[in-house]
Amino acid sequence: xxxxxxxxxxxxxxxxxxxxxxxxxxxxxxxxxxxxxxxxxxxxxxxxxxxxxxxxxxxxxxxxxxxxxxxxxxxxxxxxxxxxxxxxxxxxxxxxxxxxxxxxxxxxxxxxxxxxxxxxxxxxxxxxxxxxxxxxxxxxxxxxxxxxxxxxxxxxxxxxxxxxxxxxxxxxxxxxxxxxxxxxxxxxxxxxxxxxxxxxxxxxxxxxxxxxxxxxxxxxxxxxxxxxxxxxxxxxxxxxxxxxxxxx
Amino acid sequence: xxxxxxxxxxxxxxxxxxxxxxxxxxxxxxxxxxxxxxxxxxxxxxxxxxxxxxxxxxxxxxxxxxxxxxxxxxxxxxxxxxxxxxxxxxxxxxxxxxxxxxxxxxxxxxxxxxxxxxxxxxxxxxxxxxxxxxxxxxxxxxxxxxxxxxxxxxxxxxxxxxxxxxxxxxxxxxxxxxxxxxxxxxxxxxxxxxxxxxxxxxxxxxxxxxxxxxxxxxxxxxxxxxxxxxxxxxxxxxxxxxxxxxxxxxxxxxxxxxxxxxxxxxxxxxxxxxxxxxxxxxxxxxxxxxxxxxxxxxxxxxxxxxxxxxxxxxxxxxxxxxxxxxxxxxxxxxxxxxxxxxxxxxxxxxxxxxxxxxxxxxxxxxxxxxxxxxxxxxxxxxxxxxxxxxxxxxxxxxxxxxxxxxxxxxxxxxxxxxxxxxxxxxxxxxxxxxxxxxxxxxxxxxxxxxxxxxxxxxxxxxxxxxxxxxxxxxxxxxxxxxxxxxxxxxxxxxxxxxxxxxxx
Numbered sequence: 001x002x003x004x005x006x007x008x009x010x011x012x013x014x015x016x017x018x019x020x021x022x023x024x025x026x027x028x029x030x031x032x033x034x035x036x037x038x039x040x041x042x043x044x045x046x047x048x049x050x051x052x053x054x055x056x057x058x059x060x061x062x063x064x065x066x067x068x069x070x071x072x073x074x075x076x077x078x079x080x081x082x083x084x085x086x087x088x089x090x091x092x093x094x095x096x097x098x099x100x101x102x103x104x105x106x107x108x109x110x111x112x113x114x115x116x117x118x119x120x121x122x123x124x125x126x127x128x129x130x131x132x133x134x135x136x137x138x139x140x141x142x143x144x145x146x147x148x149x150x151x152x153x154x155x156x157x158x159x160x161x162x163x164x165x166x167x168x169x170x171x172x173x174x175x176x177x178x179x180x181x182x183x184x185x186x187x188x189x190x191x192x193x194x195x196x197x198x199x200x201x202x203x204x205x206x207x208x209x210x211x212x213x214x215x216x217x218x219x220x221x222x223x224x225x226x227x228x229x230x231x232x233x234x235x236x237x238x239x240x241x242x243x244x245x246x247x248x
Numbered sequence: 249x250x251x252x253x254x255x256x257x258x259x260x261x262x263x264x265x266x267x268x269x270x271x272x273x274x275x276x277x278x279x280x281x282x283x284x285x286x287x288x289x290x291x292x293x294x295x296x297x298x299x300x301x302x303x304x305x306x307x308x309x310x311x312x313x314x315x316x317x318x319x320x321x322x323x324x325x326x327x328x329x330x331x332x333x334x335x336x337x338x339x340x341x342x343x344x345x346x347x348x349x350x351x352x353x354x355x356x357x358x359x360x361x362x363x364x365x366x367x368x369x370x371x372x373x374x375x376x377x378x379x380x381x382x383x384x385x386x387x388x389x390x391x392x393x394x395x396x397x398x399x400x401x402x403x404x405x406x407x408x409x410x411x412x413x414x415x416x417x418x419x420x421x422x423x424x425x426x427x428x429x430x431x432x433x434x435x436x437x438x439x440x441x442x443x444x445x446x447x448x449x450x451x452x453x454x455x456x457x458x459x460x461x462x463x464x465x466x467x468x469x470x471x472x473x474x475x476x477x478x479x480x481x482x483x484x485x486x487x488x489x490x491x492x493x494x495x496x497x498x499x500x501x502x503x504x505x506x507x508x509x510x511x512x513x514x515x516x517x518x519x520x521x522x523x524x525x526x527x528x529x530x531x532x533x534x535x536x537x538x539x540x541x542x543x544x545x546x547x548x549x550x551x552x553x554x555x556x557x558x559x560x561x562x563x564x565x566x567x568x569x570x571x572x573x574x575x576x577x578x579x580x581x582x583x584x585x586x587x588x589x590x591x592x593x594x595x596x597x598x599x600x601x602x603x604x605x606x607x608x609x610x611x612x613x614x615x616x617x618x619x620x621x622x623x624x625x626x627x628x629x630x631x632x633x634x635x636x637x638x639x640x641x642x643x644x645x646x647x648x649x650x651x652x653x654x655x656x657x658x659x660x661x662x663x664x665x666x667x668x669x670x671x672x673x674x675x676x677x678x679x680x681x682x683x684x685x686x687x688x689x690x691x692x693x694x695x696x697x698x699x700x701x702x703x704x705x706x707x708x709x710x711x712x713x714x715x716x717x718x719x720x721x722x723x724x725x726x727x728x729x730x731x732x733x734x735x736x737x738x739x740x741x742x743x744x745x746x747x748x749x750x751x752x
Contacts, residue, residue: 026533131408137456
């Protein structure tokens, strides 16, 4: 008992004041990119060809954040002249199209079309997480929301064990053919009205596994996706921000 | 030993130097090697000149390779030599439709059509039927016997897999673990994609082992492309691998304390795990170290600022780690639940070929950092483990010892002045033709190994990946023998094996 008290005193209170106070991530973290559209087209083409995820469109000069794994190669290659990643972790969007960015204004997630979700789930949101071939980094950084620093339940949001207790599903992974049936059964087991969240580049576009014949890739081809959370994996704060902005 | 060629970790050899034995001689060579305290690192098939070959990579205190041509079947070694082969042989059957004859328990590994276009060994028709999960599990018959099925979708935020328990009351007589739900076709796609995609894919083979797997991938490319890595980059790579180890071990100790309903350490470990993930973010901007290791070095230089951030964090957190470990391991309630739970004997561990902390907790000292050192490990002190009873307590203790050892290693490494000359970017490079390279690193779960074979034009002919979970899942199944079913979560967390690393 004394040891518990001693450790409690040493550990202190660790819960983040976010979202009441802003939080700064270390400068090497790569969040929302800034794009210099007037940069040398040769450089843009070079970046597009080097991008392992084929996320850069050199003609429209856009980056598809649903494909991007935020590896930072384009920023290094262009030495920041074409792409510069900022520490802004607010990346969630309500539509797939909004993830394709030209670096200009981002769609405001809080004012998305499905306002009735705020009324339905704003005070209590229970999610069933389904890993459909996720590599365990998305899963781990979702799990971390339950640690004292993020303390997700203080917002009335919980991950639950049974789809019957859930208001929606939170899907990670590129959806292997072998998980398709289990994913659809889980979705069907959630009572309506229900939400579908695609988390991580894998569930949005196949992520690193795009092109593999063993994965489906885009969750949107199977289920109506309400909320997209990009990243490889999304930073826990990206997920937290997306959930709060979309439902609160 | 003429039947084996000795190889070095991360050094390419010509494929012409790999012995090509007769199938009988190949089987006898493997049997002889394994019976004399040898272990299997890799054992797989690949296509060559319209036919197929088998390749085995073996280890005792050195590494060896050998091969043979193979037709539609080969004699299984599982039944009469060692359990070490059983998963590899099932994998060969599934991937190429080559049947290991007289295999005692031939069944699917990952549920996918084979690469060779042959008839499926298990009679599955993947084109027209929904196959995953359609499998008759091993059954114990009897009036008092009941069966518990769990998964593929589990109750927490974890990956999918199926567990089938045969129980008499609370007691588990047998646990069968049937995975494959996470199969993404990694090995099939790796040889077909542009080289620039390899590190990104390898970082996602098992996201919690992003550094371990990608290190194997990059070392293989370096060996085949003749790239040198400078001392500063090696320093960063070694630190990153140790940070990954600490973060995962801390997370699992927290999960173990949660599973025995001792909540304070569960909360503290969970939070401290995040601190170490954040140190990887300091190094490279990603909490799992994705994007850090690239062929030829590292993509991010560790400067004075990053060094200071890491040292300051270690100074702050090391006493906390010690105190929370002390809190967990001295609680009588925890000891009572950990001790004697889920034991695996040393003999069984050796027969199954368990690796990493699962093996070390049973007294198999093998640590790839010591046996086949890469990066800076040749110059670093080794770790030894005190508690080797093979139970949950031993696995937890080994992890605690490894956390403290890794913390000491990082401090030693940070005292060294080398910085990498320049950050490297992913570039496509020509690879040596007709070559074989095997890379091995001690990931946090144990021996991670990649094996790359190139063709005459330098393209990748076969890319073989092995996660330590491939060996260790069977260890978990054996841990559950005659245990209460309610101890499954505890046993499971003490191993915390990878689903996607196994399923590929």
